[in-house]
Amino acid sequence: xxxxxxxxxxxxxxxxxxxxxxxxxxxxxxxxxxxxxxxxxxxxxxxxxxxxxxxxxxxxxxxxxxxxxxxxxxxxxxxxxxxxxxxxxxxxxxxxxxxxxxxxxxxxxxxxxxxxxxxxxxxxxxxxxxxxxxxxxxxxxxxxxxxxxxxxxxxxxxxxxxxxxxxxxxxxxxxxxxxxxxxxxxxxxxxxxxxxxxxxxxxxxxxxxxxxxxxxxxxxxxxxxxxxxxxxxxxxxxxxxxxxxxxxxxxxxxxxxxxxxxxxxxxxxxxxxxxxxxxxxxxxxxxxxxxxxxxxxxxxxxxxxxxxxxxxxxxxxxxxxxxxxxxxxxxxxxxxxxxxxxxxxxxxxxxxxxxxxxxxxxxxxxxxxxxxxxxxxxxxxxxx
Numbered sequence: 001x002x003x004x005x006x007x008x009x010x011x012x013x014x015x016x017x018x019x020x021x022x023x024x025x026x027x028x029x030x031x032x033x034x035x036x037x038x039x040x041x042x043x044x045x046x047x048x049x050x051x052x053x054x055x056x057x058x059x060x061x062x063x064x065x066x067x068x069x070x071x072x073x074x075x076x077x078x079x080x081x082x083x084x085x086x087x088x089x090x091x092x093x094x095x096x097x098x099x100x101x102x103x104x105x106x107x108x109x110x111x112x113x114x115x116x117x118x119x120x121x122x123x124x125x126x127x128x129x130x131x132x133x134x135x136x137x138x139x140x141x142x143x144x145x146x147x148x149x150x151x152x153x154x155x156x157x158x159x160x161x162x163x164x165x166x167x168x169x170x171x172x173x174x175x176x177x178x179x180x181x182x183x184x185x186x187x188x189x190x191x192x193x194x195x196x197x198x199x200x201x202x203x204x205x206x207x208x209x210x211x212x213x214x215x216x217x218x219x220x221x222x223x224x225x226x227x228x229x230x231x232x233x234x235x236x237x238x239x240x241x242x243x244x245x246x247x248x249x250x251x252x253x254x255x256x257x258x259x260x261x262x263x264x265x266x267x268x269x270x271x272x273x274x275x276x277x278x279x280x281x282x283x284x285x286x287x288x289x290x291x292x293x294x295x296x297x298x299x300x301x302x303x304x305x306x307x308x309x310x311x312x313x314x315x316x317x318x319x320x321x322x323x324x325x326x327x328x329x330x331x332x333x334x335x336x337x338x339x340x341x342x343x344x345x346x347x348x349x350x351x352x353x354x355x356x357x358x359x360x361x362x363x364x365x366x367x368x369x370x371x372x373x374x375x376x377x378x379x380x381x382x383x384x
Contacts, residue, residue, distance in 0.1 A: 013337065018045025021357045021364055023343065031337070034356045034368050035345040039180075039320070042215045042239040042283060044357040049278045050242045057274035066093075066267045076273035079280040080240075080248055083221050085230040088250035093268040093276070097211035097237030098126025100247035101174070103262055104233045105130050107251060108172035108205035111258030116170045118204075120156035122182030125174060125209055134174055136182065157187045159194035170204040172233075177223035180212035183348040184322025186315050192227040205232040205255060211247070212320070215239035216283050216358055219293030219318035226317060241275040248276075288358040292318040299354070299365040306373040312350075321354040322347055325376060329353075332375055340371035 014026040021044050023031045036042070043050065057072050064070060073093075081091050094100055109115055119125070119134040126132060132140060133147035141147060154161045156179060166173055173195055179185040192208075199206040213223035214236040220226055222234065232255055237247035251259075266272075283289065296318040303314045303323060312324040325332060329346035336342040347353035352372070356364065 011337070020044040020046075021360045029341060031341045031343050032356075032364060032367055033343050034336075034354050035343050036239075036355045036357050037243070038238060038345065039212050039215075039217055039355040040238045041243045042217065042288065042358045043242050043279060044359045045243070047242055047278075047282070049282045050244075050275050053274040053278035054244070054271055057271050061270050063266075063269050063271070065265060066263070070268075070270050070273070072270045072273040072277060073268040076268065076276040076280075079277050079284075081250065083280050083284055084234060084250040085222060085225065087230055087252050088234055089253055090256040091248055091250045092262070093273070094237075094247040094249070094264050095245050095266055096126075096247045097209075097235065098128045098131045098247075099264065100211065100235035100237055100249050101125045101131040101134070101207075101209055102128050103249050104205075104207045104209075104235050105134065105172060105174065106262055107233060107249070107255050107259040108207060110260040111255045112171045112203060112205060114169050114171040114204070115150045116167070117151045118162070118165050118170055118173045119151055119153050120175055120179070121153050122156055122179055122185060123153075123174075123176060123209075124179070124181035125176075126211075156182070156185060157191050159188075159191055162191075162195060163198045166198045166202045166204060168202055170199075170202050172205045172207050173199050174207040174209060176209045176213060177227070178213050178218065178317055178320060180320070180353070181347060183324075183351045184316045184320065184353060186317065192224060192229040196229050196231075199232070207231055207233040207235065209235050211235060211237045212355075213317075215279070216289030216292055217318055217320045217355070218316075219289055219296060221284070221289050223317065223320075240279065241272050242279040244272045244275040246272040246276055283358075289318070292358045295319060295358075295360060295362065295365060296321065298362055299369070302365060302369045303372070306369050307377050310377040316354075319354070319356055319358055319360070323352040323354065323372070325350050325352060327376065332372070335375050336371055340374065342368055342371045344368075344372075 016026045017024045123136045208231040234250045329352045345353040
């Protein structure tokens with residue numbers, strides 16, 4: 001049995017190279033990447049700043065464990081903490097989003113002395129045993145049960161039910177500021193503020209999972225900034241290294257002071273740290289989050305106009321966009337790839353997920369809109 005037998009949803013397109021918002025297949029076909037491999041390349045493919053940083057670092061030192069001070073790691077930590085919200089003063093690097101969420105739950109339990117985790121329906125926090133326990137969908141969990149216990153789910157966006165579930169035995173409330181895998185679900189106004197209040201009242205840690213929403217994707221560096229809410233723990237990954245495998249946790253001092261020992265061999269390796277520093281610095285200095293807000297607004301407006309009644313809703317924030325269709329999203333994504341050379345992702349049965357690199361321009365958005373309209377609203381598209 002090959003490794004590929006364990007990979008779900010493998011695509012019949014061999015990818016050979018990439019540049020900016022484009023991927024190129026082994027037969028030379030150019031694809032507009034509107035999925036960024038689940039938001040992993042916010043600066044686009046093979047960004048010069050990241051390539052140069054990685055090449056320079058790998059030529060000098062490929063790896064040494066985190067007990068040895070390394071300049072690229074110090075630079076990466078400094079850039080990441082500076083980009084995080086005020087009060088999140090300490091950070092830890094790992095290898096992925098699920099590891100970041102696993103660490104966040106461990107830190108919360110250790111710092112509070114409690115065990116209960118309150119999570120949301122339709123959530124997705126990863127596939128390791130702890131983060132999987134806080135993930136909603138049964139299809140991910142059932143083959144591996146029993147998982148870590150003491151997790152309670154409440155309806156996403158319902159502040160009253162969240163408040164009722166959080167009590168003195170709660171270690172953490174873990175939420176995505178906008179749900180990704182669950183369907184690009186945007187919470188109602190005031191929901192994240194309510195989460196902050198109920199966590200404070202119970203002495204629980206508020207954890208925001210920004211693995212998919214972070215790194216400028218929603219128009220701010222972190223999606224929770226759109227609501228003006230700072231968590232006790234912020235997790236991220238995916239776009240943090242612009243395609244290299246790295247995750248991170250930023251925490252308030254009270255979490256760091258109360259957390260027990262935790263580490264990983266490859267935490268903050270020199271090469272991925274160089275990628276983190278280059279990615280975060282470039283995003284901030286070149287103001288790509290603001291660009292994502294501008295182009296994302298344009299994309300949403302054009303999608304609504306082109307798709308009309310064929311889309312039940314177009315929602316999200318910045319360049320995290322979900323198009324709820326009246327047909328299967330998997331089939332639409334396949335048609336986009338095979339017939340229009342546009343790569344997109346499903347998020348549930350009927351939601352098409354658009355997560356292009358933040359560097360796209362209006363012309364790229366137009367191509368995406370035209371392709372999608374040709375599939376789901378061909379009559380309306382023909383009249384324009």
